Structure formats: structure tokens, C-alpha cells
Amino acid sequence: MTAITSKVCVVGDFAVGKTSVVERYVNNHFSEKYLTTVGVKVDTKEVDLADRGVQNKLIIWDVAGTDRFGDTEFAYLRGAAGHIFVADGTRPLTVGTALQLHKDIEARYGLAASVLLLNKHDLGGAWDVSEQRINDLRTEFGAVFLTSARTGAEVENALACLANLIVDNELAARQ
Amino acid sequence: MSMPTAVIEHLQGDFVAETRPFCFLVARDYTLVDAWGDGGWTNLDNLEVGEDMLDRAPYLLGALAEEPQRLNYISTGSGVVVHLLTIPHGDGHYCVVLDAGQAHDQLRDKQQSANELRLLHASQQKLIARQRDLITELVEAKAELDHHRRDIERGSAGKSRFIAMMSHEFRTPLASIINYADLALEPDSNPAHIKKSIEAIARSSRHLTSLVEAVLDEARLDAGQIQLRERNFDLYVLLDDLAAMMAPLAAEKGLAFATLVDTDVPQSIRADDVCMRQILTNLLGNAVKYTEEGSIRLYVSCHGGNLVATVSDTGPGISIEDQERVFRAFERGESHDESRSGAGLGLTITLHLAQLMNGEISLDSLPGQGCTVSVHVPVSAAEDAEEAQDVLPTPAEDTYATKPTSVLVCDDDEDMLALVEHYLHRAGYGLITASNGTEAIEKTLSYEPDIVLMDVNVPGTNGVDATNSLRERGYNGPIVAMTASELSDDEKRTFTRYFRKPAPMQQLLLEIKNLTH
Numbered sequence: 001m002t003a004i005t006s007k008v009c010v011v012g013d014f015a016v017g018k019t020s021v022v023e024r025y026v027n028n029h030f031s032e033k034y035l036t037t038v039g040v041k042v043d044t045k046e047v048d049l050a051d052r053g054v055q056n057k058l059i060i061w062d063v064a065g066t067d068r069f070g071d072t073e074f075a076y077l078r079g080a081a082g083h084i085f086v087a088d089g090t091r092p093l094t095v096g097t098a099l100q101l102h103k104d105i106e107a108r109y110g111l112a113a114s115v116l117l118l119n120k121h122d123l124g125g126a127w128d129v130s131e132q133r134i135n136d137l138r139t140e141f142g143a144v145f146l147t148s149a150r151t152g153a154e155v156e157n158a159l160a161c162l163a164n165l166i167v168d169n170e171l172a173a174r175q
Numbered sequence: 176m177s178m179p180t181a182v183i184e185h186l187q188g189d190f191v192a193e194t195r196p197f198c199f200l201v202a203r204d205y206t207l208v209d210a211w212g213d214g215g216w217t218n219l220d221n222l223e224v225g226e227d228m229l230d231r232a233p234y235l236l237g238a239l240a241e242e243p244q245r246l247n248y249i250s251t252g253s254g255v256v257v258h259l260l261t262i263p264h265g266d267g268h269y270c271v272v273l274d275a276g277q278a279h280d281q282l283r284d285k286q287q288s289a290n291e292l293r294l295l296h297a298s299q300q301k302l303i304a305r306q307r308d309l310i311t312e313l314v315e316a317k318a319e320l321d322h323h324r325r326d327i328e329r330g331s332a333g334k335s336r337f338i339a340m341m342s343h344e345f346r347t348p349l350a351s352i353i354n355y356a357d358l359a360l361e362p363d364s365n366p367a368h369i370k371k372s373i374e375a376i377a378r379s380s381r382h383l384t385s386l387v388e389a390v391l392d393e394a395r396l397d398a399g400q401i402q403l404r405e406r407n408f409d410l411y412v413l414l415d416d417l418a419a420m421m422a423p424l425a426a427e428k429g430l431a432f433a434t435l436v437d438t439d440v441p442q443s444i445r446a447d448d449v450c451m452r453q454i455l456t457n458l459l460g461n462a463v464k465y466t467e468e469g470s471i472r473l474y475v476s477c478h479g480g481n482l483v484a485t486v487s488d489t490g491p492g493i494s495i496e497d498q499e500r501v502f503r504a505f506e507r508g509e510s511h512d513e514s515r516s517g518a519g520l521g522l523t524i525t526l527h528l529a530q531l532m533n534g535e536i537s538l539d540s541l542p543g544q545g546c547t548v549s550v551h552v553p554v555s556a557a558e559d560a561e562e563a564q565d566v567l568p569t570p571a572e573d574t575y576a577t578k579p580t581s582v583l584v585c586d587d588d589e590d591m592l593a594l595v596e597h598y599l600h601r602a603g604y605g606l607i608t609a610s611n612g613t614e615a616i617e618k619t620l621s622y623e624p625d626i627v628l629m630d631v632n633v634p635g636t637n638g639v640d641a642t643n644s645l646r647e648r649g650y651n652g653p654i655v656a657m658t659a660s661e662l663s664d665d666e667k668r669t670f671t672r673y674f675r676k677p678a679p680m681q682q683l684l685l686e687i688k689n690l691t692h
């Protein structure tokens with residue numbers, strides 16, 4: 001079994017549910033209370049990719065919400081093997097923010113494994129991202145997940161997808 | 176100038192007391208080389224040289240750069256928040272961990288308020304946008320409702336126009352029927368007068384029937400157009416009919432009436448005779464209506480493939496200003512006498528009918544000098560005129576019964592029963608009558624007539640049910656439907672034959688003979 005330790009950064013606009021997604025993934029817990037993240041919150045989670053013979057320890061950096069990065073935020077992202085971009089499906093502007101952050105990170109650090117989470121999918125009535133837009137995002141971004149930190153829907157799948165993408169890159173780099 | 180040493184030492188003391196710095200040196204592979212200070216407050220105690228520091232401080236991953244780094248406010252997962260400083264040194268890095276818990280909490284409280292305010296603002300913006308959408312939807316819904324309302328108003332106006340048209344178009348032949356009926360009923364009427372009156376009534380009735388057909392056609396067409404039905408017909412007969420209809424009306428007002436036909440006008444032509452009749456009836460009817468003294472003249476000629484019918488009168492005439500208006504619906508000339516009946520549709524309909532026939536109308540008039548209206552319609556000469564149908568013909572000899580034949584007639588209209596009885600008796604048929612479906616069933620089963628003529632809309636058991644009942648109870652003779660209503664295909668198949676009222680009697684008698692002989 002190969003052991004990998006990967007730094008993963010969770011980024012996106014404020015109040016899109018980044019901390020809730022991580023909390024759901026790491027501790028399988030959800031809180032209705034909105035608590036602003038200042039700086040960065042670091043958690044770890046081990047992902048057993050048994051079918052690939054890889055144990056991937058994810059060190060997850062939950063970065064404070066922002067619509068643009070300064071030097072402080074870019075410093076947090078140094079050495080990341082993957083990124084989780086989170087947007088709020090009830091606030092379409094946050095989707096644009098996620099895409100812009102993705103471009104900025106790529107310009108600064110180059111390509112890395114990435115997934116896009118359109119979160120709060122449980123809020124059906126307030127959901128404001130059309131099917132057409134989602135299809136366009138899938139074409140543009142690749143791995144797009146309609147998640148709910150509240151119910152846990154698709155959170156595990158999104159992180160498993162990212163872990164696999166990181167392993168793909170890692171194994172490719174070793175060869 | 177540098178700060179006094181005592182001040183610097185004091186500030187350093189405060190900084191150390193507040194941030195509780197803990198320093199350690201790690202190699203490039205994150206193993207511990209050495210450590211200084213107390214790291215217990217951040218769970219970095221009991222460290223051993225060579226220990227993998229990523230297990231104790233996972234936030235080190237990616238934090239070691241070629242130049243000094245400072246990462247602020249790292250929540251380490253156990254409620255501890257630190258600032259991390261990394262300083263390259265030889266093959267490793269000094270890592271300094273500072274306690275940032277107090278500053279973090281203060282900053283978070285401020286950030287929390289700011290973010291909640293931004294969320295509230297975003298929510299308000301969304302509500303405003305939704306409100307704007309709702310207003311737009313409301314405006315669109317109102318516009319759609321207005322559109323529907325205008326449609327309904329147009330429909331209502333159309334209905335009013337239809338009723339007005341009925342009033343105008345039906346009045347002239349109805350007047351002819353009423354006047355001739357009165358004439359025939361006068362005590363001193365001789366048989367010749369009565370015959371002439373009945374012939375006139377028959378002609379007007381036929382015209383009325385044609386009008387009804389035209390209206391029904393119109394109702395069936397979305398665009399409100401009348402379909403042209405061209406056929407070969409005898410123009411002279413049509414002109415004679417018109418003269419016979421109009422001359423008495425003119426005579427009643429003391430007006431002279433004349434019809435002149437050029438010698439090169441063919442007797443048989445191909446055109447829509449119903450339209451032609453309606454156009455000329457309208458023009459002549461108007462001329463009679465508006466002319467108080469003098470004469471009415473109908474002159475028919477041919478020019479360049481067009482039939483030209485010109486109606487001239489010695490009436491009050493129409494001013495130049497009014498000449499355009501009189502062709503518009505519901506409008507008459509300024510000098511219109513309100514005592515005259517009609518809806519002001521005559522010339523409008525006439526114009527539309529002429530246009531339908533690819534023709535045109537011209538008007539020449541001046542106040543006090545009478546009026547001349549010319550209709551130009553393209554027609555072609557026909558070999559033979561198709562035989563016109565008589566409404567009340569004498570039974571032809573080939574319709575006479577040549578063997579004893581009984582007919583049961585079921586109709587709730589006494590006049591219709593009397594009419595059919597008249598024709599059937601004269602054609603030599605035995606007659607049994609019934610006024611409703613139940614009676615028709617009973618009498619058919621009792622007397623077993625050779626044929627049944629069944630009105631569909633009769634009281635009690637209707638004609639369709641009565642026919643089905645007769646079939647179930649063994650009656651095998653022909654059953655012919657006569658109805659003014661539309662029948663479905665299934666209903667039509669119930670009967671041996673199907674006739675729409677008013678059924679041409681000649682054709683009906685012929686069918687009865689075919690089915691029974």
C-alpha cells in the first residue's frame with residue numbers, strides 16, 4: 001500500500017459552505033449556525049483508495065472566504081496538490097467567483113487537481129443555477145458536483161474524486 | 176535613532192507573554208532537528224529529535240519556502256490558532272509558532288458581523304431582483320390580458336357586425352316574400368296572381384337559402400371569407416329573377432324599373448352565381464331604398480373579359496366626401512335618412528364580394544344627380560348552364576310511383592309534414608305520418624311501410640335512436656334521414672340515405688323511387 005500525504009485547499013466566496021463541507025466530510029457533522037472563518041482551518045482525513053493500493057492522507061486547508069486572493073491567501077495555497085472550489089447554488093455570482101479564483105490559482109501555481117462543488121443543493125426553491133449553466137460548467141470545469149453539506153449529498157463523492165485525481169497526478173509524476 | 180533598550184525589552188516581554196513563541200528546527204523532510212521554548216499550549220510538547228513533524232503540525236506541509244514565510248491565523252484543529260513563521264536555515268527551516276487565539280477571536284467577531292451584513296445585502300438584492308421580475312411578469316400578464324380583452328372586444332364587434340349584416344341582407348328577400356304572400360292572400364287575387372306571387376316567394380326563398388349557406392360557409396372559415404363556388408349558369412335567368420324581385424318593390428314606390436342587356440353578353444357564363452346575385456340584389460335594393468322618384472336601371476355589358484353590371488338611380492346621390500365612407504362598414508352618407516332601415520353594410524359586403532370575385536366597384540354620383548354604381552367582374556362564357564334547382568317544383572313524371580308504395584314520414588313540423596304529404600300524394604305514394612320517434616316506431620312496426628323518412632330532431636326518442644330501435648326490432652326497409660342539423664359520420668351510417676333540409680323535393684322523390692322500386 002502506497003502512502004501519500006496531500007495538501008488540499010478549499011476556496012470560494014464567503015458563506016458558500018466551505019467549512020460546512022469540510023466539517024461534513026471530516027466529522028460527518030453539520031451545524032446550521034454560520035461561523036466566519038478567519039485565516040485558515042486545517043483538518044486531516046485519510047482516504048483509503050484500496051482498489052488503487054493507495055492510502056491518501058489529505059491535509060485540508062479551509063481558507064477564509066474571499067472573492068479575490070492577495071499575497072496572504074496565495075501563501076496559504078503554496079504546495080497544494082488539489083483544490084476544492086465551492087460555490088453557493090442559491091447565489092449565482094459565487095459560481096463566477098469560484099471560476100475566477102480557479103484561473104488566478106492556475107496562473108500563480110500552475111495546474112492542479114480540482115473539483116467544483118455547487119453547494120446548498122438541498123435548498124431547491126432558492127436554487128438559482130440552471131441545468132444549462134451546470135452543463136456548461138461540466139464542459140468547462142470537468143468535475144462538478146451538486147452538493148449539500150446539510151444532507152451530505154455528493155460530498156463524499158466529490159472528495160473521493162479529488163483524491164483520485166491527486167493520486168493520478170502523483171503516480172504520473174513518479175513515473 | 177534606535178529605541179531605548181529598556182523600552183525594547185519591555186515590548187519584547189509583552190510580545191512573548193502574549194504570543195508564547197515556540198520555535199523548532201525541521202529538516203527538508205519535516206523531521207525535527209531541535210526545539211526551543213514551551214510548545215505545550217499548541218500540543219507541541221514532548222517532541223523527540225527525528226520525529227516527523229507533519230504528524231504533530233500538518234500545517235507545515237507546503238509552508239516551507241526558499242524565503243521566510245508568515246502564515247497568519249492557522250486554526251490547528253484543537254481550538255488553537257497560531258501564526259506560523261518559517262525561516263530557511265541551512266538544509267532546514269526554523270519554524271516559529273505564535274499564539275494568535277486572542278487576536279483571531281477579535282478579528283472573527285468583526286468579520287462575522289461584516290459577512291452577515293453582506294449576506295443580508297445579497298439577500299436584499301435578490302429580493303429586489305425578484306420583485307423586479309414579479310413586476311415584469313405582472314406587466315406582461317396585464318399586456319396579455321389586454322390582448323385577450325381586445326380579442327374579446329373584436330369578437331363582440333364581429334358578432335354585432337354579423338347581426339347587422341343579417342338584418343340588412345335578409346331584409347330585402349324577406350320583404351319580397353311578405354309582400355307577395357300578402358298579395359296572394361288578398362281576396363280578389365286570381366290564380367295567375369297567386370301563381371306569380373308563389374313564384375316570387377320561391378325565388379326569394381331560394382335566395383335566402385343561398386344566403387344561409389353563405390353565412391354558414393363564412394362561419395366555418397377562420398378568416399371570415401366566403402368561398403367562391405363557380406358554376407355555369409344562365410345569366411338571363413338570374414337577371415329575370417332579379418327583375419321579378421325588384422320591379423314590384425320599385426313599383427310600390429312609383430319608380431320605373433328597367434333591365435338592359437347588351438347583345439354581346441353571353442347567356443351562359445361561369446362564375447359564382449350566388450355572389451353575383453347578392454351583389455346585384457344589394458345594389459338594386461339600395462337603389463330602390465334611397466330613390467323616391469324617377470327610375471332604377473340595370474345595364475349589363477361585357478368589356479375585356481369582364482362582365483359589367485351598372486345600376487343607376489335618380490335618388491339623392493352621394494357627395495364626394497361620402498363616397499369613400501359608404502364602402503366602410505356601418506357608415507352611410509351624411510345625408511342618410513335615419514328612417515331607412517339597414518345596418519349600412521350593403522355596399523361594404525358588395526365591395527368585398529366583388530373583390531372576392533377578383534372584380535371591382537366604381538361609384539359615380541353627385542348630390543341631387545342620382546347615383547351610378549358599376550361592378551366589373553371577370554367571367555367566362557360557358558357552354559351550357561347547369562340546371563338550377565327549383566325550390567318547389569312540380570313532381571316530374573320519372574318520380575311517380577309505378578307500384579303501390581307506402582311511405583312513413585316522421586316530422587314534428589306540421590308545415591313540413593303537409594309539404595311532403597302534398598308531393599308524395601301527387602307522386603302517387605301512400606302516406607303514414609308520425610310526429611315523434613315513439614309514434615314512428617309503433618306505426619312502422621304496425622304498418623310496415625316500404626320506406627321511412629325520418630326527421631332526426633323530433634320530440635321524445637330522436638330519429639337516430641328510433642332508427643336503431645327499428646333495426647333491432649326487425650324492420651329492414653330503407654330509412655332516410657332528413658335533418659337541418661349536422662350528423663356525425665356514425666349517425667349518418669345509421670341511415671340508408673341522408674338529406675339536409677331543405678331537401679330538394681325532386682331529388683328526394685327520385686331517391687324514394689330508387690329505394691322502393
